[in-house]
Amino acid sequence: MFDGPVVSLEAKNPFELRVHLGDAVPEQSVREALASGDMGFLHSYTTGSTVDGPGVRVVAWTTGCMWRCQYCHNPDTWTLSNGIPVSVAKAAAELGKYRHDLKAMSGGFTLSGGEPLMQSRFAAKLLAAAKKMGIHTAIETNGFYGDRLSDAELDTIDLVMLGIKTWDPARHLALTGQPIEPTLEFARRLAARRRPMWIRFVLVPGVTDDLDDLAKTAAFAAALGNVERVEVLPFHQLGRYKWERLGLDYALDGVTPPTAELAEQACDVFRHVGLTAY
Numbered sequence: 134m135f136d137g138p139v140v141s142l143e144a145k146n147p148f149e150l151r152v153h154l155g156d157a158v159p160e161q162s163v164r165e166a167l168a169s170g171d172m173g174f175l176h177s178y179t180t181g182s183t184v185d186g187p188g189v190r191v192v193a194w195t196t197g198c199m200w201r202c203q204y205c206h207n208p209d210t211w212t213l214s215n216g217i218p219v220s221v222a223k224a225a226a227e228l229g230k231y232r233h234d235l236k237a238m239s240g241g242f243t244l245s246g247g248e249p250l251m252q253s254r255f256a257a258k259l260l261a262a263a264k265k266m267g268i269h270t271a272i273e274t275n276g277f278y279g280d281r282l283s284d285a286e287l288d289t290i291d292l293v294m295l296g297i298k299t300w301d302p303a304r305h306l307a308l309t310g311q312p313i314e315p316t317l318e319f320a321r322r323l324a325a326r327r328r329p330m331w332i333r334f335v336l337v338p339g340v341t342d343d344l345d346d347l348a349k350t351a352a353f354a355a356a357l358g359n360v361e362r363v364e365v366l367p368f369h370q371l372g373r374y375k376w377e378r379l380g381l382d383y384a385l386d387g388v389t390p391p392t393a394e395l396a397e398q399a400c401d402v403f404r405h406v407g408l409t410a411y
């Protein structure tokens with residue numbers, strides 16, 4: 134039975150490079166874990182986050198992602214076996230230690246990644262366990278595998294923070310390596326079920342700052358009716374060293390973070406259609 138951590142799961146910050154921590158898990162066990170959700174692969178977790186959902190939160194980062202965003206600051210999370218194998222029971226027990234504090238701080242638990250729905254069975258079980266303990270639950274996802282969650286599973290998630298990367302389909306494909314439609318379909322499904330949603334948008338100068346493109350994203354988001362807020366996240370270079378260490382080609386060398394004016398301009402596009410944007 135593989136039930137880490139061999140190294141500490143708790144990260145000092147989300148930018149720690151972690152690789153090969155699950156390499157020793159036999160392929161058969163990985164397949165069984167993905168099918169059952171009884172075991173998952175985690176990059177790390179942090180406590181005390183105030184930027185991954187409402188209040189103060191415990192955040193667990195999963196490994197595995199099917200996208201290859203040019204601006205990804207955690208490319209070490211792309212590979213499932215870079216994560217530490219942890220049973221859902223152990224992860225839930227660890228989380229349970231914080232439940233009273235999280236409640237007192239109007240916070241909760243956020244499952245992020247990587248892409249958590251790459252391990253949809255683990256994600257569903259861990260979020261349901263958190264919900265059962267009375268902990269507010271959130272997931273940060275690109276939505277591509279949203280159809281892997283049943284309606285009942287969706288109802289155990291108090292907040293979906295959906296990443297919309299850009300609007301134009303060709304640009305989306307170039308930026309992420311995947312089509313945008315499954316993400317939009319997931320957003321429509323969440324809207325139809327009236328599930329609370331935040332939209333997260335990474336603002337990259339020269340890449341995602343086209344105002345027409347932003348206006349189309351904003352119009353879509355406003356029409357959904359369930360978007361409580363939009364977070365415009367300024368691009369940064371904190372993850373660049375990971376691309377170098379992993380021997381990956383990094384396309385955004387030399388791109389600088391957006392100015393405060395540009396970030397405000399982007400927020401205004403969302404505000405213009407009646408959304409709350411930060």
Ligand code: SF4
Nearest residue numbers: 198200201202205247
């Ligand atoms: S969806 Fe997230 S984890 Fe996956 S490549 Fe994009 S930014 Fe990175």
